[in-house]
Amino acid sequence: MSDPRYPIGRFAPPASYSPELRSGFIDQIAAAPGHLRDAVQALTAAQLGTPYREGGWTVAQVVHHLPDSHVNAYVRFKLAVTEEAPAIKVYNEGLWAELPDATSTDIAGSLALLAALHQRWTVLLRSLTPRDFDRTFVHPVNGSVTLDRTLALYAWHGRHHVAHITQLRQRMAW
Numbered sequence: 243m244s245d246p247r248y249p250i251g252r253f254a255p256p257a258s259y260s261p262e263l264r265s266g267f268i269d270q271i272a273a274a275p276g277h278l279r280d281a282v283q284a285l286t287a288a289q290l291g292t293p294y295r296e297g298g299w300t301v302a303q304v305v306h307h308l309p310d311s312h313v314n315a316y317v318r319f320k321l322a323v324t325e326e327a328p329a330i331k332v333y334n335e336g337l338w339a340e341l342p343d344a345t346s347t348d349i350a351g352s353l354a355l356l357a358a359l360h361q362r363w364t365v366l367l368r369s370l371t372p373r374d375f376d377r378t379f380v381h382p383v384n385g386s387v388t389l390d391r392t393l394a395l396y397a398w399h400g401r402h403h404v405a406h407i408t409q410l411r412q413r414m415a416w
Contacts, residue, residue, distance in 0.1 A: 249405035267397035274400030306344035
């Protein structure tokens with residue numbers, strides 16, 4: 243059995259980036275909210291409270307995690323295109339997932355937030371030039387990170403978490 247933590251595999255950045263590849267990543271980011279909404283459609287409160295794997299987050303926590311994570315990415319993009327190599331702040335996603343707003347099974351707000359966020363983010367992404375994607379921010383652990391790499395990472399990230407939910411649904415025959 244494959245590792246349930248990485249249902250689509252671990253993130254592997256491309257060796258190089260082209261306008262076509264970037265466009266595909268932007269399309270994946272644009273589509274992520276709809277894919278997430280489809281993945282959780284008609285789930286009951288009990289199903290939303292089910293961990294996607296042993297020791298993992300519940301489906302609801304995964305749903306709440308996506309806007310938490312992607313709002314941070316959106317801000318990082320905006321910082322990087324308006325400042326020279328800004329230092330960014332990291333957050334403890336595990337602790338964020340334990341806060342009351344993420345342990346609730348009411349996911350409607352997070353689905354709406356992700357949709358609105360991705361609409362704005364996609365507008366920003368489609369306005370950037372190839373040179374803009376070479377811009378960087380400084381991550382306290384990972385050092386200098388390009389927007390190209392970040393774009394690829396977050397395109398993967400949305401698919402990764404949707405796959406957590408869809409694979410759980412398949413295993414549980416929901």
